[in-house]
Amino acid sequence: MAKNLSGDLQVASANRLADGIVVWLDDAGQWTDRLEHAAIARDPRSAEILLERARAESFTVVEPYLVAVAEDEQGALEPLSLREKIRASGLTFEAIAAEAVRYA
Amino acid sequence: MPDTYFYRYDDFDRTLVAERVEQFRDQVRRRLAGELTEEQFKPLRLTNGLYLQLHAYMLRIAIPYGTLASRQLRKLAEISRKYDRGYGHFTTRQNLQLNWIRLEDAPDALAALAEVDMHAMQTSGNCIRNVTADHYAGAAVDEIEDPRIWCEIVRQWSTLHPEFSFLPRKFKIAITGSPNDRAAVRVHDIGLRLWKNEAGEVGFEVIVGGGLGRTPMIGKTLREFLPRDELLAYLEATLRVYNRYGRRDNLYKARIKILVHEIGAEKMREEVEAEYLSIRDSALRLPAETIEAIAHQFAPPVLPERPMISGRVEAERLSNADFALWLKSNVAPHRVKGYAIVTASLKPAGSPPGDASAAQMEGVADIADAFSQSELRVSHEQNLIFPHVAIDDLPQVYKSLAALGFAEANIGKITDIIACPGLDYCALANARSIPVAQRISTHFAGLARQHDIGDLKIKISGCINACGHHHVGHIGILGVDKNGVELYQLSLGGDVDFGKTAIGTILGPAVTADKVVEAVDSLVATYLDNRQDNERFVDTYRRLGAKPFKERVYAAV
Numbered sequence: 001m002a003k004n005l006s007g008d009l010q011v012a013s014a015n016r017l018a019d020g021i022v023v024w025l026d027d028a029g030q031w032t033d034r035l036e037h038a039a040i041a042r043d044p045r046s047a048e049i050l051l052e053r054a055r056a057e058s059f060t061v062v063e064p065y066l067v068a069v070a071e072d073e074q075g076a077l078e079p080l081s082l083r084e085k086i087r088a089s090g091l092t093f094e095a096i097a098a099e100a101v102r103y104a
Numbered sequence: 105m106p107d108t109y110f111y112r113y114d115d116f117d118r119t120l121v122a123e124r125v126e127q128f129r130d131q132v133r134r135r136l137a138g139e140l141t142e143e144q145f146k147p148l149r150l151t152n153g154l155y156l157q158l159h160a161y162m163l164r165i166a167i168p169y170g171t172l173a174s175r176q177l178r179k180l181a182e183i184s185r186k187y188d189r190g191y192g193h194f195t196t197r198q199n200l201q202l203n204w205i206r207l208e209d210a211p212d213a214l215a216a217l218a219e220v221d222m223h224a225m226q227t228s229g230n231c232i233r234n235v236t237a238d239h240y241a242g243a244a245v246d247e248i249e250d251p252r253i254w255c256e257i258v259r260q261w262s263t264l265h266p267e268f269s270f271l272p273r274k275f276k277i278a279i280t281g282s283p284n285d286r287a288a289v290r291v292h293d294i295g296l297r298l299w300k301n302e303a304g305e306v307g308f309e310v311i312v313g314g315g316l317g318r319t320p321m322i323g324k325t326l327r328e329f330l331p332r333d334e335l336l337a338y339l340e341a342t343l344r345v346y347n348r349y350g351r352r353d354n355l356y357k358a359r360i361k362i363l364v365h366e367i368g369a370e371k372m373r374e375e376v377e378a379e380y381l382s383i384r385d386s387a388l389r390l391p392a393e394t395i396e397a398i399a400h401q402f403a404p405p406v407l408p409e410r411p412m413i414s415g416r417v418e419a420e421r422l423s424n425a426d427f428a429l430w431l432k433s434n435v436a437p438h439r440v441k442g443y444a445i446v447t448a449s450l451k452p453a454g455s456p457p458g459d460a461s462a463a464q465m466e467g468v469a470d471i472a473d474a475f476s477q478s479e480l481r482v483s484h485e486q487n488l489i490f491p492h493v494a495i496d497d498l499p500q501v502y503k504s505l506a507a508l509g510f511a512e513a514n515i516g517k518i519t520d521i522i523a524c525p526g527l528d529y530c531a532l533a534n535a536r537s538i539p540v541a542q543r544i545s546t547h548f549a550g551l552a553r554q555h556d557i558g559d560l561k562i563k564i565s566g567c568i569n570a571c572g573h574h575h576v577g578h579i580g581i582l583g584v585d586k587n588g589v590e591l592y593q594l595s596l597g598g599d600v601d602f603g604k605t606a607i608g609t610i611l612g613p614a615v616t617a618d619k620v621v622e623a624v625d626s627l628v629a630t631y632l633d634n635r636q637d638n639e640r641f642v643d644t645y646r647r648l649g650a651k652p653f654k655e656r657v658y659a660a661v
Contacts (some may be wrong), residue, residue: 015160018136018206019161019207019208020160020207021159021160022158062142063142081588082590083158083527086158086528086536087159091159091529092539093528093539096191096456096459097461098184098461099461099462100463101464101507101508101509
């Protein structure tokens with residue numbers, strides 16, 4: 001699948017204040033926990049504006065910042081850095097459940 | 105159940121912790137209401153052990169010198185189930201981290217902790233952190249004196265110490281009461297080793313300026329022998345010198361190890377001794393009755409001597425090969441005849457090292473109640489210890505642990521891996537640690553092979569801060585990020601054994617994540633081909649040097 005890996009595409013991300021979970025700013029200026037709903041800045045000027053909007057909407061989140069993403073032909077987004085991939089998709093191993101007594 | 109062999113909060117402690125919880129509750133309320141900015145709130149939450157990691161808030165709970173009562177572990181299970189996702193991570197500093205705490209729940213979690221005389225203060229920030237100790241404390245056959253007495257004295261002295269709440273950097277103290285150092289005292293800001301001099305007096309060797317992280321250093325002995333009642337004066341003097349001269353201009357040069365390195369051990373000693381002389385006879389000198397009162401809290405449980413040989417143990421040993429291996433690796437001698445120290449392995453093959461579910465914590469607490477005087481210890485190697493188990497009860501303890509998944513006979517072996525949370529959780533990490541540990545432990549899962557390989561300590565860190573102690577692993581593995589790719593740097597020859605403490609040497613170029621297991625396998629194969637007599641991996645490495653290991657690893661990967 002062809003992807004735009006130029007690093008030009010960016011989304012605004014933060015952690016939600018109340019519970020710390022990862023969120024992204026959508027086109028309506030709301031914070032969403034779904035990356036696919038994130039507003040995309042496609043050039044440096046748009047990225048500046050997106051970050052300003054994120055900061056203006058930061059009452060319920062902690063320290064918004066820009067994240068470089070790639071977009072495939074279907075419009076699916078994927079962060080470029082491993083750190084942001086893990087933030088977006090969660091742990092890369094299976095965490096144990098509360099009632100687990102044997103998880104090996 | 106008995107609960108008499110622990111630190112006990114007095115009214116002062118309870119009031120302090122309760123007030124702190126309510127203070128934090130109000131701070132959280134104001135933050136959620138927008139009355140505090142994140143910039144204002146961040147230092148307040150960190151002061152209460154609440155970090156913001158990649159996916160959520162993380163609460164780091166102090167377990168004083170790794171000592172836990174069963175009721176406390178049960179409460180930790182309850183908190184993890186009620187306010188988190190039902191599991192926790194025991195850390196290399198004998199603490200517990202809960203990885204999914206909601207900010208709005210944090211005050212209630214802290215209030216629940218206070219119910220069992222626990223808190224999360226001084227688990228962050230540039231202060232004196234939770235003091236760590238030998239995890240066999242109070243039970244070890246080689247123990248000269250219980251180090252927890254002195255940990256508790258240091259805890260009381262250092263808790264919210266106004267002069268040392270804003271040090272140049274964080275400050276970690278470890279204490280051992282045994283000649284066999286299980287507390288890694290030479291790689292702490294201050295390490296204290298209790299020993300007996302020729303006159304039969306017990307005192308401290310004071311080791312200063314050790315540490316891992318970006319600039320690993322082995323601590324220097326500032327005092328060969330310090331009388332016990334002068335401990336706080338000497339610590340205060342050392343901290344004052346550090347507070348005065350430690351660098352605040354550069355985060356990476358702010359630890360005391362850099363100060364000791366830059367001015368030299370001799371100058372450091374002169375400065376500390378001069379300060380010490382000026383305060384030695386102050387209120388910091390510990391009255392004998394104070395020491396006795398605290399020692400009384402850690403009085404050993406009454407354990408009537410029992411036979412060393414148990415028919416039940418021998419029968420199980422003959423019929424169950426895994427149990428026989430477990431006896432060798434997970435059971436240590438106790439100072440009372442007929443008892444043993446048992447280590448529950450939180451490293452089942454393929455599992456995240458140090459993680460325990462709420463159900464497992466409760467199961468461990470039940471075992472402690474039934475078989476170990478309701479006492480537990482957390483080791484810096486991320487396992488749980490039952491300090492007082494009757495030898496005759498070992499088969500039952502083994503079966504109970506097996507039902508929890510914690511009976512792996514691997515303590516000190518290649519799958520007893522120390523690993524930090526790494527990039528899966530940690531905001532500071534550059535690379536993942538846990539999946540690497542899981543792959544190695546899965547690869548070497550067979551117990552017979554592990555016991556054939558013998559003692560081998562693998563320690564993995566996901567960044568140069570070295571929470572996984574990679575510098576002192578026989579095999580150290582450091583995750584680095586190179587142009588967005590995780591690479592793993594191998595080092596060999598690290599050690600924390602007393603008299604042999606060493607920082608590992610980097611083997612060569614870092615390897616990709618998919619080659620780590622192959623590389624470790626090559627290191628082990630080189631050892632097995634070359635070992636003599638009963639040499640451990642690290643002994644063979646010391647004898648031969650890096651060359652044969654290096655050649656084989658880089659031919660394979």
